[in-house]
Structure formats: C-alpha cells, structure tokens
Amino acid sequence: MSSWGRLAAALRGAVRGNRALRTAALRGAVGPAVVGSVLGTGLVCYHRCRVSQRPVSAVFAAEEQEAPTPQLSPRKMRFIQFASVVYDQEPYMTPRDFLYSIMLEKVDRKLKKRLLTAQEVNSMLRAASAAQPGTDLFRTWGDNGLISYTEYLFLLTILTKPRTGFRIAFQMLDVDGNEQVDKKEFLKLKKIIGSSKARVATAETTEDGEAVSTSLQAYFFGRKGENKLKYQEFHRFMEDLQAEVQEMEFLQFSKGMDTMRREDFAEWLLHYTNEEDNEIYWENMRKKIPAGQSITFDEFKAFCLFSNNLEDFVFSMKMVTGANRPVGMAQFRRAVKIATGHELSESVLDTVFKLFDMDGDNCLSHKEFMGVMTDRVLRGLKVQPQSGISGYWKCVKRETLTGAKEALGNGWCPI
Ligand SMILES: [Ca+2]
Ligand SMILES: [Ca+2]
Known part of the structure; x- marks a missing residue:
C-alpha cells in the first residue's frame, strides 16, 4: 500500500477515533450535569414525552426531578439540545435551530422549548410551501418552520457530501426510477435513516396521511403533499444549503x-x-x-x-x-x-x-x-x-x- 493509500486508511481510522473521542467527551460533559441543565431540560422532556405519554405541562413541571437514564444516541441528544419547539409531544428544530446546530458547539438555552399549536404549525407549513429557493432559505424561515429528527440527519449528510454524490442520493430516493421523488418516496428515506423501530412506527402513524407534517415536506411536495421533486430542484436545494451555511460561517469569522x-x-x-x-x-x-x-x-x-x-x-x-x-x-x-x-x-x-x-x-x-x-x-x-x-x-x-x-x-x- 502506498503512502496515500495508508493515508486513506489512517483517515478512516482518524474519523473513527475522533468520533469515539467526541462521543466520550460529549458523554463526559453532559453525563453528570444532564438533569436540571439546559440539555437535561430537553432530555427529560423528550424522554418522558416518549415513555410515559404524560401531558407536556406535567413534563415541564417535572424537569428538575431525577430521570431514568435515557437510551438516546449522542446525535439525538444534540438534536434535542438545539430543538426549540415541541409539537404533539415531539421536539422539532426550527430552521434557525438547525443553522445554530451547525455553527455552534453548544447552545446556551435561556428559555423553555416553545409548545406549538396546530394553528401555528399550519401557518408554518403554508409559509414553507410558498417559499422560494435561494441561499437564504433557512434564514428566511428562521423560527417559522419545523425540522424533524430524521430530516436533521438527512440535512447533516447533505452538508458534508461532495456534489458527485447528489445524483446518486437522488436516485436512491427515487425508488421507482421515474426521475422524480414524491412524498411517499421521501418518507422512505426517513425510515432508512430513522433511529429505531419505535421511531419508524411513530413516523408511519403520523406521516402516512395525505397532509405534509414538516417544512421540508411542504417545501418539496406542497401543502397537500401532491407535488413531485425533480433532480434539478433537489440539486439546487443541496447546493443552496451548503452555500447558506458557508456564507454564515464566513460572516461569523x-x-x-x-x-x-x-x-x-x-x-x-x-x-x-x-x-x-x-x-x-x-x-x-x-x-x-x-x-x-x-x-x-x-x-x-x-x-x-x-x-x-x-x-x-x-x-x-x-x-x-x-x-x-x-x-x-x-x-x-x-x-x-x-x-x-x-x-x-x-x-x-x-x-x-x-x-x-x-x-x-x-x-x-x-x-x-x-x-x-x-x-x-x-x-x-x-x-x-x-x-x-x-x-x-x-x-x-x-x-x-x-x-x-x-x-x-x-x-x-x-x-
Ligand atoms: Ca511538514
Ligand atoms: Ca419516483
């Protein structure tokens, strides 16, 4: 194996090593302080929402209490840490939360998560379905939008992928190969990258209906979920998102x-x-x-x-x-x-x-x-x-x- 071949191997090793380190560091940082801390607020809320299905108000009242150790991946903990809204007992990121999660090491949340009403969500989805593409899409949406956990994972992958991967990513979404992705196909991706069986089951019950349930779905497929996503639009979305984050990082530094x-x-x-x-x-x-x-x-x-x-x-x-x-x-x-x-x-x-x-x-x-x-x-x-x-x-x-x-x-x- 030549030097650069070894480099590739080392790179893969380094990535794994760094991930392990980061994971360990994250656990070390959040472990003892999790209950009652900013992150703990979200964790306890989320965990109890999922486990006991108690009303959210009771969950928030119980934030300071000891919680059983939640079985959440570090990435899910990060999602919950940055997610600032809750709808139907599920935490969601707003587009602003997503951008913050990319740019900031951690969020120092001063306020509780905002509980959204059905009316507010409807208005967000209407706005998302009418949004125009551009490199300021997420910033324009700001806090007026919903991003689910699986979409968060999907968006993260877009940010670090070379453009040569865009076409293949689209083709993988386009299950029936008709050169366009419909809402049903898009939801299959969400199942592929979903975290657990329980999570997928939830997604099925809440997302198999006609209506769209997040800003990305409304943006890609329209308010009623009837539109189709073409490769050109998909490619543009990915490029714009990369460009938007780059522009924000540039301005930050x-x-x-x-x-x-x-x-x-x-x-x-x-x-x-x-x-x-x-x-x-x-x-x-x-x-x-x-x-x-x-x-x-x-x-x-x-x-x-x-x-x-x-x-x-x-x-x-x-x-x-x-x-x-x-x-x-x-x-x-x-x-x-x-x-x-x-x-x-x-x-x-x-x-x-x-x-x-x-x-x-x-x-x-x-x-x-x-x-x-x-x-x-x-x-x-x-x-x-x-x-x-x-x-x-x-x-x-x-x-x-x-x-x-x-x-x-x-x-x-x-x-
Ligand atoms: Ca040197
Ligand atoms: Ca298709």
Whole structure:
C-alpha cells in the first residue's frame, strides 16, 4: 500500500477515533450535569414525552426531578439540545435551530422549548410551501418552520457530501426510477435513516396521511403533499444549503465583513479541532503568516468545496505523488484541482501550509494535514453516526466509486 493509500486508511481510522473521542467527551460533559441543565431540560422532556405519554405541562413541571437514564444516541441528544419547539409531544428544530446546530458547539438555552399549536404549525407549513429557493432559505424561515429528527440527519449528510454524490442520493430516493421523488418516496428515506423501530412506527402513524407534517415536506411536495421533486430542484436545494451555511460561517469569522483576515481563516480551520493541540498552530501562525492579508468569500467557498471532497483529494494525491513522501504546495494544488475542478487561492494555500507544517519542511504530510481536516469536515456530525445513515451513505459512496472505477479503467487502485 502506498503512502496515500495508508493515508486513506489512517483517515478512516482518524474519523473513527475522533468520533469515539467526541462521543466520550460529549458523554463526559453532559453525563453528570444532564438533569436540571439546559440539555437535561430537553432530555427529560423528550424522554418522558416518549415513555410515559404524560401531558407536556406535567413534563415541564417535572424537569428538575431525577430521570431514568435515557437510551438516546449522542446525535439525538444534540438534536434535542438545539430543538426549540415541541409539537404533539415531539421536539422539532426550527430552521434557525438547525443553522445554530451547525455553527455552534453548544447552545446556551435561556428559555423553555416553545409548545406549538396546530394553528401555528399550519401557518408554518403554508409559509414553507410558498417559499422560494435561494441561499437564504433557512434564514428566511428562521423560527417559522419545523425540522424533524430524521430530516436533521438527512440535512447533516447533505452538508458534508461532495456534489458527485447528489445524483446518486437522488436516485436512491427515487425508488421507482421515474426521475422524480414524491412524498411517499421521501418518507422512505426517513425510515432508512430513522433511529429505531419505535421511531419508524411513530413516523408511519403520523406521516402516512395525505397532509405534509414538516417544512421540508411542504417545501418539496406542497401543502397537500401532491407535488413531485425533480433532480434539478433537489440539486439546487443541496447546493443552496451548503452555500447558506458557508456564507454564515464566513460572516461569523469575518465578523460581518466582506473579507476575512488570514488569522480569521486560520481560526475557522481550527474551530472544531482539539483545543489542547491548538497553541502550537497559533505559534506557527504568529511566526510565519504575514499580517494585513485577507481572504474573500469566493476563496473561502473554494476551500469548502475542497473540504467536502477530501476522499477524492486523497485519491488524486496518490496519483500525483505516487510515492511515500509529504507533498509540496505545487503538488497539493494540482491534486486539489483534480479532485474538485477548482483552484485554491494563494492566500488560502499559503495559510494552510504555514499553519499545519509542524516540522518546517514546507511540505504537508498526511499526519500534519488530514488529522485536522477530518475534524473540520465533521462539523455538526461530530457525534457517533447512526447506523442507518452511514449505511445509506456507504451505499452512495460505493456507487460513486463504481462509477469512478469505470471512468478510470485500468488505472484504478482502490483507496
Ligand atoms: Ca419516483
Ligand atoms: Ca511538514
């Protein structure tokens, strides 16, 4: 196995390792403090809603009491932590909650979850069915919308997938292969990535009716669920969502300005990495990166596109170097171009190289770069994945690789 082949293996190991670490860290952080804490509020509420089916008012009154240990995945705990509304005893995220869950490590909730009436939900669904596509869709919806847990999982996967996976994702949704997805097919995906049998049973009873029950369903299929979703619309939705989150992250780190300084970009790069390790990177930055240079939104977007294509990058890197050695900036640039079809700007490349080059040889080894990038890419996915969701994307990936293999012919070497 060549160096970059090992890198791919290491990358997979690192992702697993990081996930395990994160999961452990999350458990450590929330475990003792869960009851009576902000997160505990949601957990206790959710758990009791599900288990005892008691009225929500009684649940909220009982928030401070001890609760049995809930059997919830870390990702579900994260969903409940950020979800700010409850309808029919189920917690939901608003579109604003979803964006916050991507951008923020945790939410410091000062208010209780809002209990929605049927009338309020109807008005949200009406608004969602009339919404126009765009890169401000979720921000326009704000708190005026409902996102279910399974949709949250679905949206998270969209954020970190390369665009080559969009077509396959659509085809998997389009069960009967008629080039459009209807509401019934969309709900099947929800069952695929749903967390448990109990959850699926609930979904069936509440969602098999004619009407739509969440903002995404209303947006894709209309208020009565009668519309069909075409690939073009699906692709646009995925692109817009990626762009919307990128724009918000850019504005967060540029402090609302049109460009971000190179140190802001470095801060964004290191945002989701292990804090204990970061001081050495800041030291690198202080020593090597000149002040007064900035990065535009387009340069930032190109880097985001690249970070969603890391596996393709590893593959193209292997083709570019073909040997067991760290890579210089020129080779790195070329591999990025092959993997994404786009160039990274000089400022972005230079920042990446100077920040992550730990041994000062002006090259990046896989250890120097990929360890940090895998953390970076995981973003809101930093908890252990659902088996359903990873199974779905594993299938998407397998199909992508099969296509790549056909395209590359004999030159193919699996990573
Ligand atoms: Ca279909
Ligand atoms: Ca180096």
